[in-house]
Amino acid sequence: AQSVSQHNHHVILSEAASLELGCNYSYGGTVNLFWYVQYPGQHLQLLLKYFSGDPLVKGIKGFEAEFIKSKFSFNLRKPSVQWSDTAEYFCAVKGDSNYQLIWGAGTKLIIKP
Amino acid sequence: GAGVSQTPSNKVTEKGKYVELRCDPISGHTALYWYRQSLGQGPEFLIYFQGTGAADDSGLPNDRFFAVRPEGSVSTLKIQRTERGDSAVYLCASSSGTGGYTFGSGTRLTVV
Numbered sequence: 379a380q381s382v383s384q385h386n387h388h389v390i391l392s393e394a395a396s397l398e399l400g401c402n403y404s405y406g407g408t409v410n411l412f413w414y415v416q417y418p419g420q421h422l423q424l425l426l427k428y429f430s431g432d433p434l435v436k437g438i439k440g441f442e443a444e445f446i447k448s449k450f451s452f453n454l455r456k457p458s459v460q461w462s463d464t465a466e467y468f469c470a471v472k473g474d475s476n477y478q479l480i481w482g483a484g485t486k487l488i489i490k491p
Numbered sequence: 492g493a494g495v496s497q498t499p500s501n502k503v504t505e506k507g508k509y510v511e512l513r514c515d516p517i518s519g520h521t522a523l524y525w526y527r528q529s530l531g532q533g534p535e536f537l538i539y540f541q542g543t544g545a546a547d548d549s550g551l552p553n554d555r556f557f558a559v560r561p562e563g564s565v566s567t568l569k570i571q572r573t574e575r576g577d578s579a580v581y582l583c584a585s586s587s588g589t590g591g592y593t594f595g596s597g598t599r600l601t602v603v
Contacts, residue, residue: 480536481533
């Protein structure tokens, strides 16, 4: 069965620090990969997605993610975080043979001003 | 509409009552999904519609849960004999099939 693992449930950083949130998945075939963000009191928003091509994907708000097929990973990065990045971040995977998104448990990111 | 609209945004109901949650997807999106998100967890798949038909309802927890999409657009998630464990945020998403999913703001259901 497919699964998605996000390594850190809570991350606390100071403004201007660099961010990397881990995401690993288990699925043997071709995958579509997503990162979603949920700001406090708001709905899930798509940050970025990977379907094929360049494994380094750039998304909104300065975020990027790198798909490393050999490691089954899709880690999210941002070189310099801002207080407004405080939110919960979800990694999700869709296998090519189905349509469900399989979600990680989420990582709560708190940025100290 | 411009986004996925879910109503109501909040619903408080008594244990044992019946509730309906509505989702209005992005116009033209044939795929519609219902997910449920409990506190501290990622969304959990409930049901997927392709057009009017439920292509996969394997995520519905039991027969108290049912969803319809009679005209291939608006969908209604129906929960009978609600239980306290049904309390969660119910999310609807739609997709054109070529990209990511667009989520609505969700309905926060509280069963007291």
